Amino acid sequence: MTEKYIARSRAVAARILDAEMIIMSATDSTLFTLSEVATVIWQAADGRTPLSQIVRQRVCAEFDVCLDDAYRDAEAFAEDLAGHGILRISDRPILDETSGPRVHL
Amino acid sequence: MTERRHFRSESCPSRETGALGVTVEIGGIPISLRGGDPDFCGLIEQRYAGFVNPKAQPAFEFEFDLDSPAEPSNEDARVFKKGFVWFFERGDFRAAWDVRSRRGRVRQSPNPYSLDTVLRIAHTLVLAGEGGFLIHAASAIRDGRAFLFSGVSGAGKTTMARLAPPDADVLTDEISYVRRCKRGYRAYGTPFAGELARVGANLSAPLDTLYFLVQGPENRVEPVSPSDAARALLRHILFFACDRDLVQRVFDAALAFVSSVNVAKLVFTPDSRAWELIQ
Numbered sequence: 086m087t088e089k090y091i092a093r094s095r096a097v098a099a100r101i102l103d104a105e106m107i108i109m110s111a112t113d114s115t116l117f118t119l120s121e122v123a124t125v126i127w128q129a130a131d132g133r134t135p136l137s138q139i140v141r142q143r144v145c146a147e148f149d150v151c152l153d154d155a156y157r158d159a160e161a162f163a164e165d166l167a168g169h170g171i172l173r174i175s176d177r178p179i180l181d182e183t184s185g186p187r188v189h190l
Numbered sequence: 191m192t193e194r195r196h197f198r199s200e201s202c203p204s205r206e207t208g209a210l211g212v213t214v215e216i217g218g219i220p221i222s223l224r225g226g227d228p229d230f231c232g233l234i235e236q237r238y239a240g241f242v243n244p245k246a247q248p249a250f251e252f253e254f255d256l257d258s259p260a261e262p263s264n265e266d267a268r269v270f271k272k273g274f275v276w277f278f279e280r281g282d283f284r285a286a287w288d289v290r291s292r293r294g295r296v297r298q299s300p301n302p303y304s305l306d307t308v309l310r311i312a313h314t315l316v317l318a319g320e321g322g323f324l325i326h327a328a329s330a331i332r333d334g335r336a337f338l339f340s341g342v343s344g345a346g347k348t349t350m351a352r353l354a355p356p357d358a359d360v361l362t363d364e365i366s367y368v369r370r371c372k373r374g375y376r377a378y379g380t381p382f383a384g385e386l387a388r389v390g391a392n393l394s395a396p397l398d399t400l401y402f403l404v405q406g407p408e409n410r411v412e413p414v415s416p417s418d419a420a421r422a423l424l425r426h427i428l429f430f431a432c433d434r435d436l437v438q439r440v441f442d443a444a445l446a447f448v449s450s451v452n453v454a455k456l457v458f459t460p461d462s463r464a465w466e467l468i469q
Contacts, residue, residue: 098441
C-alpha cells in the first residue's frame with residue numbers, strides 16, 4: 086500500500102464551533118461542516134503524518150471502528166475534500182503546507 | 191440608544207479641486223464621491239437622499255470618470271487585491287482603491303445602480319477590517335433595539351419591512367449594515383433597498399436579535415444552534431472577494447457574532463401578527 090499524506094490547504098478558514106468543525110474555502114466561499122471523525126482527521130492533517138498512522142493512532146483510538154473500514158472512509162473523505170481544494174493529498178510528505186491554517190478551538 | 195441623523199442634501203464643489211462632489215455617509219462612514227458631472231451628482235443626491243452629508247470629513251474618497259451610458263450588469267463583480275490596491279470590476283464599472291491613501295478611482299456608466307455596487311463592495315471591505323458586515327437582511331428599530339430579518343430572496347425580508355408597525359423604524363428591506371462596537375453590535379440604516387424601493391431610515395441602534403426567516407402556517411420563534419447560525423449567517427453575508435485574509439476576517443466576524451448576539455429562526459405567516467413576536 087502506498088502511503089498517503091494529507092495537508093490542510095492554507096486557503097481556508099476553519100474553526101470548531103459548538104463541537105462542529107466549520108470550514109470556509111477562500112477560493113469560492115463554500116462552507117463545509119465536518120463530522121467528529123472527519124474533524125479528527127482534519128486536525129491531524131499536518132502533511133507529515135501518514136494517513137494510515139492518523140487512522141490507526143487517532144481515529145481507531147478514539148472511535149469504535151475497524152482499521153480497514155476507517156482507512157477506506159478516511160481515504161474517501163480526503164479525496165472529497167481534495168476535490169474541493171481544501172485539502173492536499175500526496176504520496177510523499179507535504180512540507181510546504183505543514184503549517185496549514187490555524188485551527189481555532 | 192437610537193441615534194438619529196439628519197443631513198441636509200446639497201452637492202458642493204470639492205475644496206481641493208473645485209470638482210463636483212457628494213459625500214455619502216452610510217453606517218457612520220463618510221465616503222466622498224467626486225467628479226462626474228452636475229447631472230450625475232444630482233442623481234447621486236437623489237439616490238442617497240437622507241445619507242448625503244456635506245459636513246462630514248470623508249474617511250475615503252472616490253474620483254469618478256463617467257463612461258458612456260450602460261445598463262447595470264447582471265454578472266458577478268470581480269474583487270481582488272494587488273499589493274495595497276483593491277480592484278472592483280464588472281461590465282458596467284472598473285474601480286481601483288488604494289487602502290493606504292484611502293483614495294480610489296472609478297470608471298463607470300452614469301448609473302446610480304452601478305455606484306450602489308461600488309459602494310457596497312467598499313463598505314464590505316471596510317467592515318471586514320473591524321468585525322462587521324453587510325448582510326442580506328431587512329432590519330428595523332423598535333424600542334431602541336435593532337432587529338435583523340435575514341433570508342434568501344423570497345423568504346420575506348421585504349414583507350417583514352412592509353408589515354413593520356408604526357412604532358418601528360425600517361432601516362432597510364434588503365441590505366443591513368452591522369458594525370462591531372465596544373458593547374456588542376450596532377445596526378445602521380442603509381439606502382440599499384429591495385422590492386420596497388425605499389431608502390431606509392438613517393438611524394442606528396444596538397443589535398438585539400438576528401432572525402432567519404422561514405414562512406410557515408403560524409408565527410413562532412425557534413432556537414438555532416451556534417453552528418447552524420454561523421453557517422446561515424455566512425451564507426447571507428455580502429462577500430465579494432476571493433482573498434484569503436478577507437475570508438478569514440469574514441469567517442471570524444461571523445463566528446464572533448453568533449457567539450454574542452441572539453440568533454433565532456422566525457417562522458411567520460405574512461401578516462402583521464408576526465411583529466407581535468418582535469419585542
